[in-house]
Amino acid sequence: MTAKTAKKNQTSESDWLKKDSNHFELKSPHDRLRLLGKFWPVNEPRAVILFVHGSGEHSGRYKHVAEFFNEHKVACVTYDLRGHGVSGGERGFTPSSDALFIDLECVVNFVRSNFSHAKPLVLYAHGTGCSICIAHILKRSDRLLDYQYLILSTPSICLKMRPTRTLFFIARAFSNLSPHLRLPIEGNMHNVYTNDEAMVTAYRTDPLVHDRWPARSLCVFLELGHLLETTPVQFSVPVLVQHGKDDTVTPFETIKKWKEERVKGDDVELKIWPDHMHELHNDVGRINVLNYALEWILKHLDSNQNQQQEH
Template sequence: MFTKYNSLTYNTTEQAMPAYTVVQNLQREEATTTTAVETNNQSKETFELSSPYDKIRLVRRYWSVPAASESKFVMLFLHGSGEHCQRYRHVAKFFNNYQIPCVSYDSRGHGLSGGERGYIFHINALIEDLEYVIKHIRDELHLKMPLVIYAHGTGCVNCLGHILRRKDRPLDCQGLILSTPSVCLKKRPTGIVFVVARTFANLSPHFRLPIAGNYTNKYTNDEEVVEAYRKDPLVHDRWPARTISLYLEVGLLLETTVIQFPMPLLIQHGIDDTVTPIETIKKWFDERIEGEDVDFKAWPNHIHELHNDLGGLYPNDDKCVAYQYGPDPIQVVDCHLPKGPYVPLVVLLVHGGYWSAKHNRSIENDVANDLLRFNIVVCNLDYRSVGNKGGYPNTFYDVSNGTDLLRTIAKEHGFSSDRVIIVGHSAGGQLGGYLTGRFRLLPDQPGYSINPLRPIAFVSQAGVNNMWDGCDQASETGSGAVISFLGGTYETYPKRYVLSSMAASSKFSIKVKYPSQFLPLIVPIQAITGSVDITVPISQTINFVEQAKIAGDNCTQVIVDGEDHFVHLNASSKSWHKTLTFILSFIP
């Protein structure tokens, strides 16, 4: 009935990073070698375009997916200096697995595109090339959904140049990721340097200078990628003097101009990057970047090419196997296997995020990795949610099917599914409670099974344990997320609230008519929240604990002073330490 997620097995560093980024390997078949694409092969995947700026040939690559027009968004990759778009095919494959079509192109003077290697006469050439490729995506590939650009290194200049110089013609881009942007030098060049650069560019614009020497581990810590790059006939490591002068001028403009971003922006950077030091970029972000939705993410244990680096996201696991339990790409369970001998304990993580499609299992990455330190098998569950064919009843079916799949996963990898602890955060706390109490479901209720997987313990991290009160607290509990998830209020759908609530309503009249169907859960429970949580009211935890104890459950209430709603996802927080201590107490 169930199959591995696209028969895909990948190592720890091949997971999805939060907020769009991706690490390397992802069983990418050819990703560590480069095969030149025949330029006369005008297939659906590879196509030649003619730049409107000067008619130079641009080679475009398209990684399609079935029913691409129905995808949530399309990705456009802009490569860095000296490389080409085929070096991003493993990243494209990752997004393809999530039904996201991907497009890229060799920048002028790079890869299979025309033009002198690395030569850029004017920033307008890069800007017009970018505009033309986006127009091609819209008009020829007929991809009308939101466009997200992932730009790396000097590829970021294309987008930034457009935003600065085309204010009257906004970039057709609905999300922008600048990955280790090479836009600022560690030390700003002096006026003399600029004069020399301009003079050199005018007198001998085509004289080629080395930009980085031979490709080294300063760029990525993956030796296979380093070696493949050195052997790649389509890369180069020298810039004409004209190009160097151009980037110096653009860099000065970016360093001295406040940039207002009209679209959501993520700038991500490797903390250990020495090519473009993070301190320089973080200072630029703090002083020059403005917008309603802008964010900066620093990645520990990573250097320049975040999409190629090994080790940072799950350094404590041996491998991860992703299992799909339904046809939708999000219907998946990631099984993380520790490096050491498995202890007789499995933790099933159920992520939160307002039951909304804006969030996924990646928000559990930090605590998942922390659990692996103790040789605990970790399963990270994802599911369809509101905005992605989820909500009542589909989300209940999803988490039930995904949880029952643990039996199959356990048999394959030689661990027991009889000792599972369910840990759910926020909305995931509600779903985790539902999963813990499935043995009490009636045959006509979503997720019913004659033999559901039953955990040995349950942790509710700031969980919405009482959906009745959550409905009344609409302005506090995720701004009405409960109502959106269940499709209406309890006056309209009382049976849905019975199904989804661990605790009965705090209103006596409703409580008498609709008591909790699930209590007692008959397993040890930790109900934990922060004293300054303003996302899910603390009363949700207190009310649940009171009712669980009255019902006879061994339920421990923990309120962590000074911590908020989201610290449960941070492995260094006090809240997570208390949850971890609770989990470790079940190791024989």
């Protein structure tokens, strides 16, 4: 990180802490690294949503999403992944998948203890955040998270740019020899993930958005991607998968195939959105996407309440 970038991040962090009375700070049990987040409360919430953002971005980009759900009596919690936003760690660096899983467990347990209590908890993940949540089920089955519903927004599985054996070899080699080396991977600053030009501009000028792929991080996510593509996953909670038909990161056809061949569960819905790209919640027409997610949540809450009354 350059001195200029570090100063910019420090300034953003200082402003964030100063302006936000609902922020919280945790120490990851993995390595004591600092994780920062924010609670978006409402009076008598029907449920609580915990957002798990994607690679290269930060939780502040979900402000309008949290505010939307707040308007409908759903409380929200956001947090920055390690190496992202205002959380600690080298920008973009992920030491291992276990670090991500332990961080997520830490945040979920904190939310359960301090915010959601007896209220249903919804995990709302985007992009590589989906990979973290799904892979947690596969790799940490002995430490299942206490949530009741899962929303996967354009999961970064079965990518359009297929990783070759050569890329795997190079990533693993550098991951071991020089884990912090930034590899020449074209990423966030070069791609367009939304059809809203204002959102694209905001994204590319956001000081907390980064375009860093250290060798270790690339290796971690390549291996997670391979795991998810090749391993069946059993969901024990209702799941809503939303995907943009024009997504340039993960083609919707591959997500349909993944759902048909790898996904098991009693209640898993796939919703494909025509004329939408990777960031559904930032696209033109995002209100329809958010309303659909809200209605899905409320439908399941009502169904669960009716079942409890019958018993």
